[in-house]
Amino acid sequence: MTWKDQASLVAEIVQASGGSLTGRTKLQKTVYIIQAAGWGSAFTFRYFHYGPYSETLAEAAENACLLNLIKEEKYSTSNGNPYSVYETVNETALDTERSSVSEEPIRSLIQTASKANAIELELAATALYLAKEEQCKTPWRETERRKPQKSSNGLLDRAKALYVDLRRCAPEALPELKEA
Amino acid sequence: MSSKNRRIRDPLHDIIEFKAERFEIILWNLLQTRPFQRLRRIKQLGFSDFVYPGATHSRFMHSLGVFHIAKRLLEHIQNLLPQDSFDTNKKACALAAALLHDIGHGPFSHAFEDVAKRLDMPRMIDHEAMTTQIIRGSEISGVLDKFHDTFSEQVATLLETENNDIYRAVVSSQFDADRLDYMQRDRLSTGTHLGMVDYEWLLSNLEIGHKPVAVEDDELPEANVETLVINAKGILAAESYVLNLFHLYPIVYFHKTTRGAEKLFTELLCELFSIMRNGNKNDIVEYGLSFKHPLVRFASESEPSSDSLLALDDTTMWSAFEAMQEAKNPLIADFSKRLLHRRLFKCIDIRERLGKCFTGVDAEGELQKVCNTVEERIVEWNQTHSRNSKQMILLDKASRMPYKNSPRKGMAEQIRVKVGEEARNIDEVSKVVASIPEFRLFRCYVSERGGDAGKYVEDMLKNPTHL
Numbered sequence: 001m002t003w004k005d006q007a008s009l010v011a012e013i014v015q016a017s018g019g020s021l022t023g024r025t026k027l028q029k030t031v032y033i034i035q036a037a038g039w040g041s042a043f044t045f046r047y048f049h050y051g052p053y054s055e056t057l058a059e060a061a062e063n064a065c066l067l068n069l070i071k072e073e074k075y076s077t078s079n080g081n082p083y084s085v086y087e088t089v090n091e092t093a094l095d096t097e098r099s100s101v102s103e104e105p106i107r108s109l110i111q112t113a114s115k116a117n118a119i120e121l122e123l124a125a126t127a128l129y130l131a132k133e134e135q136c137k138t139p140w141r142e143t144e145r146r147k148p149q150k151s152s153n154g155l156l157d158r159a160k161a162l163y164v165d166l167r168r169c170a171p172e173a174l175p176e177l178k179e180a
Numbered sequence: 181m182s183s184k185n186r187r188i189r190d191p192l193h194d195i196i197e198f199k200a201e202r203f204e205i206i207l208w209n210l211l212q213t214r215p216f217q218r219l220r221r222i223k224q225l226g227f228s229d230f231v232y233p234g235a236t237h238s239r240f241m242h243s244l245g246v247f248h249i250a251k252r253l254l255e256h257i258q259n260l261l262p263q264d265s266f267d268t269n270k271k272a273c274a275l276a277a278a279l280l281h282d283i284g285h286g287p288f289s290h291a292f293e294d295v296a297k298r299l300d301m302p303r304m305i306d307h308e309a310m311t312t313q314i315i316r317g318s319e320i321s322g323v324l325d326k327f328h329d330t331f332s333e334q335v336a337t338l339l340e341t342e343n344n345d346i347y348r349a350v351v352s353s354q355f356d357a358d359r360l361d362y363m364q365r366d367r368l369s370t371g372t373h374l375g376m377v378d379y380e381w382l383l384s385n386l387e388i389g390h391k392p393v394a395v396e397d398d399e400l401p402e403a404n405v406e407t408l409v410i411n412a413k414g415i416l417a418a419e420s421y422v423l424n425l426f427h428l429y430p431i432v433y434f435h436k437t438t439r440g441a442e443k444l445f446t447e448l449l450c451e452l453f454s455i456m457r458n459g460n461k462n463d464i465v466e467y468g469l470s471f472k473h474p475l476v477r478f479a480s481e482s483e484p485s486s487d488s489l490l491a492l493d494d495t496t497m498w499s500a501f502e503a504m505q506e507a508k509n510p511l512i513a514d515f516s517k518r519l520l521h522r523r524l525f526k527c528i529d530i531r532e533r534l535g536k537c538f539t540g541v542d543a544e545g546e547l548q549k550v551c552n553t554v555e556e557r558i559v560e561w562n563q564t565h566s567r568n569s570k571q572m573i574l575l576d577k578a579s580r581m582p583y584k585n586s587p588r589k590g591m592a593e594q595i596r597v598k599v600g601e602e603a604r605n606i607d608e609v610s611k612v613v614a615s616i617p618e619f620r621l622f623r624c625y626v627s628e629r630g631g632d633a634g635k636y637v638e639d640m641l642k643n644p645t646h647l
Contacts, residue, residue: 083397
């Protein structure tokens with residue numbers, strides 16, 4: 001796959017999110033989840049500080065901006081936390097009919113993930129990664145151990161509920177994350 | 181047990197002291213363990229002494245320096261916090277973690293991690309994961325657990341979990357003890373006059389602030405964590421710190437000669453490992469090493485153990501290069517000789533050369549597009565040509581943001597400065613920090629003895645607009 005093809009995939013994902021996707025983290029975790037659900041293998045993920053992360057995907061997002069398929073606007077919260085918003089800018093350059101993300105269940109997964117709270121999505125993607133790639137038998141407990149602050153204040157339970165919603169989109173493709 | 185303080189002379193900090201009290205005696209005993217002594221034989225800057233002959237300092241020295249700085253940072257924090265909210269057990273954990281943070285490094289550190297990435301050895305990719313494995317699975321846990329039963333587990337947990345409290349910030353953040361030591365030590369050893377840190381001033385202007393746990397725009401205000409912030413008097417020192425750390429990348433860490441040696445090292449090890457895994461590993465003539473060599477043992481394991489890693493250091497690698505000069509495999513023999521005698525491949529700085537062809541407002545974007553295409557062509561070339569030195573093109577690509585205020589790196593990577601009662605990110609306050617562009621490199625290395633590979637790259641660079 002060429003660098004331009006990979007950039008187009010990112011633009012298709014942003015488009016499938018409704019034309020706008022908030023956050024680099026959300027892009028990373030969304031793509032990890034759809035790949036785990038069987039959407040190709042364009043990007044290689046590994047566990048990197050905050051959960052599944054793909055350098056190739058980060059580059060592809062930059063390249064999608066270079067090709068003017070999407071734009072990335074950078075903002076800060078009132079507490080000074082930086083975040084990005086990706087928006088499609090050149091929809092005519094994308095073939096929506098033949099888009100690889102237009103089919104179910106991938107489209108629904110993208111929409112559910114992109115609307116989710118970023119902390120909950122990060123927790124859910126991390127638990128899925130631990131179960132799928134590291135064969136962890138207690139993925140939620142391990143997620144809580146690795147991310148104690150982000151798992152606090154009921155967020156871990158909300159992340160579990162989010163994962164149930166994601167599985168509803170793709171019950172065959174995504175594993176159940178049960179724990180003894 | 182001796183009642184005297186233990187003192188070590190250090191070229192950077194002068195005297196590094198371990199007090200004759202229970203906890204610091206335990207830390208002193210860590211120094212005597214096999215995994216820690218091994219750090220004497222791993223150079224902090226790998227092949228950088230090919231460029232800066234003085235850059236031969238070890239990770240052992242650096243680890244002692246990190247301990248020394250961590251102790252000062254923690255004492256500073258202890259003075260700032262109310263007595264009842266300072267956690268002395270967390271202080272002990274952070275101090276032990278600071279001392280041990282590098283024990284999982286392989287020889288030629290980051291180049292070794294590249295080998296692990298190429299060969300898909302997940303546990304070896306990340307030296308931090310190896311560090312926690314060694315803490316739990318070696319004699320180190322026995323020494324640590326003399327402090328209390330679960331101490332080794334607590335130290336490993338601090339290193340591997342995403343906890344943004346102030347004790348962890350001493351071990352891993354923009355102002356962590358690791359960075360504050362290596363910046364000064366690498367500057368001293370290389371001899372460069374860049375990379376200066378106004379360390380005492382920075383330290384004396386660090387205060388305690390708060391920030392919410394967050395992932396990008398989703399914040400959790402009810403989960404506020406303590407963090408280090410710079411007060412108004414320290415803003416210029418913080419700005420200078422960001423700039424000087426950034427300068428060390430092009431001149432030291434990304435130096436073309438050092439990176440060229442690392443690329444040869446990576447290719448050499450990938451070749452050796454693929455013979456061990458897929459070829460005839462009993463044919464020792466092929467790779468020139470005896471079965472007993474620690475590198476052969478390491479390469480033979482599909483997911484090498486921490487014991488096998490601990491048997492490797494820079495000296496075992498140099499002895500391997502010496503022996504592998506006689507290998508039947510031409511790549512192994514050639515690259516071993518090259519590393520031993522510093523006869524490296526020739527560097528072609530693709531980005532620098534192409535940069536001259538692009539001007540105008542979107543020059544950077546156009547340049548990046550062409551670099552992407554050149555990279556793709558070189559990858560194709562390597563896939564269709566044999567692995568011999570005249571045909572190979574070794575790619576090198578890296579980048580460095582001056583201030584990594586990226587969501588990927590998270591809150592720990594932010595430098596917060598006080599503006600009135602508020603804490604802001606330094607790139608919101610400093611126009612200098614905000615305006616420095618990212619440093620990107622894109623180079624390749626080819627044999628200096630001519631051959632098709634160099635010609636192929638040069639031909640592409642002659643007509644970049646046709647790419």
